[in-house]
Amino acid sequence: MTTASPTPAPAAPAPTAPAVPDSWSYGAVWRRVPRALGYLVPTFLIAIAVSAILTSLVSGAASLLVFVVGIFVLSLTLLLSRYAGAFEIARLRFSGEAPITPPEWQSDPTAVWWKRWLRPLANGRYWLALLHGAVIAPIIATVSFVVLTVWLSLTVVAIAVPIALATRGLQFSVEGYTTADWVVAEGRLESLAPAIAVTAIVLGVVALLTLPYVLRGFTWLHAAIARPFLGRFSNEQLERQVSSLFTSRQAAVAAEGSALRRIERDIHDGPQQRLIRLQMDLAAAERRIAENPEEARGLVADARRQAQDALDELRNLSRGFAPPLLLDRGLFAALESLASRSSIPVALESQLGATANLPDEVARNAYFVASELIANAAKHSQATRITLAVVAEDGALTITVSDDGTGGAIERTGHGLEGLRDRTHGLGGELAIDSPDGGPTVVRATLPLVGVSGASAPAADRTADREPRA
Numbered sequence: 001m002t003t004a005s006p007t008p009a010p011a012a013p014a015p016t017a018p019a020v021p022d023s024w025s026y027g028a029v030w031r032r033v034p035r036a037l038g039y040l041v042p043t044f045l046i047a048i049a050v051s052a053i054l055t056s057l058v059s060g061a062a063s064l065l066v067f068v069v070g071i072f073v074l075s076l077t078l079l080l081s082r083y084a085g086a087f088e089i090a091r092l093r094f095s096g097e098a099p100i101t102p103p104e105w106q107s108d109p110t111a112v113w114w115k116r117w118l119r120p121l122a123n124g125r126y127w128l129a130l131l132h133g134a135v136i137a138p139i140i141a142t143v144s145f146v147v148l149t150v151w152l153s154l155t156v157v158a159i160a161v162p163i164a165l166a167t168r169g170l171q172f173s174v175e176g177y178t179t180a181d182w183v184v185a186e187g188r189l190e191s192l193a194p195a196i197a198v199t200a201i202v203l204g205v206v207a208l209l210t211l212p213y214v215l216r217g218f219t220w221l222h223a224a225i226a227r228p229f230l231g232r233f234s235n236e237q238l239e240r241q242v243s244s245l246f247t248s249r250q251a252a253v254a255a256e257g258s259a260l261r262r263i264e265r266d267i268h269d270g271p272q273q274r275l276i277r278l279q280m281d282l283a284a285a286e287r288r289i290a291e292n293p294e295e296a297r298g299l300v301a302d303a304r305r306q307a308q309d310a311l312d313e314l315r316n317l318s319r320g321f322a323p324p325l326l327l328d329r330g331l332f333a334a335l336e337s338l339a340s341r342s343s344i345p346v347a348l349e350s351q352l353g354a355t356a357n358l359p360d361e362v363a364r365n366a367y368f369v370a371s372e373l374i375a376n377a378a379k380h381s382q383a384t385r386i387t388l389a390v391v392a393e394d395g396a397l398t399i400t401v402s403d404d405g406t407g408g409a410i411e412r413t414g415h416g417l418e419g420l421r422d423r424t425h426g427l428g429g430e431l432a433i434d435s436p437d438g439g440p441t442v443v444r445a446t447l448p449l450v451g452v453s454g455a456s457a458p459a460a461d462r463t464a465d466r467e468p469r470a
Contacts, residue, residue: 023096029212032096036215039095040148043222046091047141050084054134071118078120081130085230088137097223100231132229140225144218151207151214158204161197274310278303331363331390338371339388344378344403349389358397362447365427366390366399369420369445373401376417381405381441392449396429400444407439420445 023029057077064070082105089100103125120126285299326334332352339346352358358366370388377386383405391398411417411433421431428448435441 024213024216026212029216032219033212033215035094035096036212036219039091039219039222040144040215043091044141044145047137050133051135051138054081054084054130058130058134071121075117075120078123078126078130081133082120082126084133085129085226088132088226089230092219092223092226095219095223097219100223100227102230103232128229132226136225136229140222144222147214148218151211154203154207155211156204157200158208161200271310271313274306274313278306278310281306326363326367331358331366334363334367335370335388335390338367338374342374342378342386344374344383344386346374346386346388349387351391351393358392359449361427362397362449365423366397366445366447369423369447370399370401372420373399373443373445376409377401377403377405377441380409381407381439383439383441395449397447397449398444399447400442402440402442405439405441406437407435407441408437409433409435409441409443417443 023032054077057073057080061070061074061077064073086102089102093099105123105125281299281303285296285303288299289296325337330352332350335348335350339348370390374386374388377383381403383403386401386403389398389400389402391400409417411421417431417433424431424445424447429446431446432444433441435443
């Protein structure tokens with residue numbers, strides 16, 4: 001079945017990096033007012049309640065230290081401090097501040113119960129969380145509560161005073177007696193009314209205009225103070241990055257080793273056997289060329305077929321790594337060719353565009369992953385249709401292969417899916433497998449687009465159904 005290739009879209013100019021939004025611009029702080037109020041309004045009550053609970057528990061633990069139970073009460077207090085800190089981190093994330101990465105709370109479920117109970121005592125992160133919840137947080141919450149109350153009061157005064165002057169119905173007590181009309185009573189305050197109204201309005205307008213910055217400033221202050229007490233240390237983040245890089249390196253080495261073993265096995269089982277047969281046929285033809293030319297001619301013809309078959313198998317092997325079409329015309333054209341050669345119809349859904357410019361290592365590995373997943377589905381899934389979807393967004397290339405087969409695909413040591421996981425992890429990506437018994441099977445590989453330069457904008461969605469070759 002012949003299908004028309006899509007007309008290449010004109011190359012789009014290289015996109016520029018999007019500008020980072022200014023979270024302190026006036027429009028941005030106004031947009032964050034509801035979430036800031038939702039964080040700051042209950043903060044004082046929460047901080048005081050948490051501080052009272054933690055302080056009471058610490059006092060109780062100190063009084064019980066003469067008994068063994070005091071140590072366990074103190075450990076329980078530290079554990080509650082940890083969860084109070086986690087709650088504060090969640091509230092700060094809701095307020096719109098930059099997320100605080102929580103520490104990695106290590107635990108050993110195999111340890112005896114008393115060691116698990118006493119583990120917080122030896123972890124400085126618990127003590128920092130206790131210091132923040134019992135001392136630091138209530139101080140900052142009190143300051144923010146007082147200032148916020150003053151600012152909100154000024155905005156209310158800006159509305160209430162003009163209304164009171166206009167209705168002239170405000171009642172209040174002066175030196176023990178009540179007047180119903182204090183503006184005109186005995187004419188003593190009549191001259192002060194305009195000045196009071198103007199002052200109240202000016203203060204209220206100033207307070208209202210600056211309220212977003214006050215809210216933003218206090219949420220930022222809470223987050224800035226909580227980060228060193230409740231967040232992960234910089235050296236912990238560095239250790240995590242080093243561990244991730246080490247794991248990626250091991251996965252890349254394992255993937256390359258698996259690929260080399262597969263190449264060796266495929267060459268041994270395919271082209272090598274045909275070349276041995278070719279050598280034997282040529283040797284037999286050489287012995288019979290003088291005595292029986294007709295038989296020798298048949299052996300030579302058979303050897304020629306063996307040479308052609310070996311050449312075809314070598315070409316198929318090379319397509320699994322980096323076919324010339326991938327290098328010449330890009331990933332989209334290579335995936336189209338891959339879909340057309342499948343023994344099961346493949347629907348290709350791509351947002352890349354014919355001229356998408358991807359890093360060579362990403363394009364090569366994306367092709368390899370798609371090729372292996374389609375081959376696995378064709379061999380094992382008993383599917384009647386395969387869908388290959390490729391999307392580039394959020395700084396990553398996502399390859400999704402789904403089929404309507406019997407499902408039950410699992411990752412086994414030394415088999416194809418494990419090799420694909422190692423390959424994606426080696427590039428800093430992820431592989432997700434969803435294959436319940438009875439199907440369908442969906443395998444999604446995500447590869448980060450590191451160092452992309454001059455990549456064209458994604459074209460419109462293209463869907464091309466490919467039928468197997470006759």
